[in-house]
Amino acid sequence: MADKVTRDEATGVDTTGHEWDGIRELNNPLPRWWLWIFYATIVYALIYTIAYPAWPMVNRATGGLLGYSTRGEVAAEIERVEAQNAEVSAELAAADLTTLDPASPAFHYGMAGGAAVFRANCSQCHGAGAAGAKGYPNLLDDDWLWGGDLAAIEYTVRHGIRNETDFDARYSEMPAFGEMLEDEEIASVVEHVLAISGSDHDADLAEAGAVVFADNCASCHGDAGTGDREQGAPNLTDAIWLYGGDRETVTETVTNSRYGVMPPWAPRLSEAEIKAVTLYVHGLGGGEATPAQ
DSSP states (O other): OOOOOOBOTTTOOBEEEEEETTEEEEOOOOOHHHHHHHHHHHHHHHHHHHHSSOOBOSSSBOOOTTOOOHHHHHHHHHHHHHHHTHHHHHHHHHOOTTTOOTTSHHHHHHHHHHHHHHHHHTHHHHOTTSOOBTTBOOSSSSOOSSOOSHHHHHHHHHHOBSOSSOTTOBOOOOOOGGGTSOHHHHHHHHHHHHHHTTOOOOHHHHHHHHHHHHHHTHHHHOTTSOOBTTTTBOOSSSSOOSSOOSHHHHHHHHHHOOOOOBOOOTTTSOHHHHHHHHHHHHTTTTOOOOOOO
8 A cells, every 4th residue: 555645647636645456545525515514514513502401511511592401391391281181180189089970070080190190100019010019919909908999098098008207107017926936836827827828738737826826816817817907917818918828938927027118109299199099099900999988
């Protein structure tokens, strides 16, 4: 490869000085129209970076002379939509959900809005389809620790469970029986729980465990193990388990207990949003009718 610039005899154009296997590269000028477009893009880029947010700084970016931001545009759009829905949102916020007409605009607005609230705030624990996971309740079935009617669900959403920020949070605490019972007693009461839930069990141990259950567990779960919603004590006979119903998991639960926490949503959600997500959860399939007064 040569470095000497020469003129190509055939075209009369200077070469770049580069040559590969006898082939020289011509130094043809760029088309005028291409150059003007290129210069225009440079000018446009400079104007854009001055007019719009562009240059990153330590903790922010330059604001631009026009003061435009996509975040501000989204905020304005949200404000516009909220203004359009202000009347029906206020109606939902003031409504008694137990008497709200399912054909009313407020009800339909609540169901649609509740789905959005659920996806944004609840699906992380209960799943996108609300089927729950280990330690997080399935909201599609009819097994409710604290009740599944509209009033009960709204209270749970509003105040949460076993949190330290809301004085009215639902609260129950299962003792860690590993600190109170002998290993043999724990093994026997586990077999009793397996027996009343219809699982495979050791009949002799289960019989002895019935006494341990009556002395230590029946005060919350009931004599028959059917639970108590006033205390948030689960029904142990329906084969629906929050953490699992195999022998190893039940033993872990009895020995060390469980202590699930749900945050109170009242400080984070508006009144209309709380009622909307209540309607949505109740309508997923497991919601119960309001008790007769």
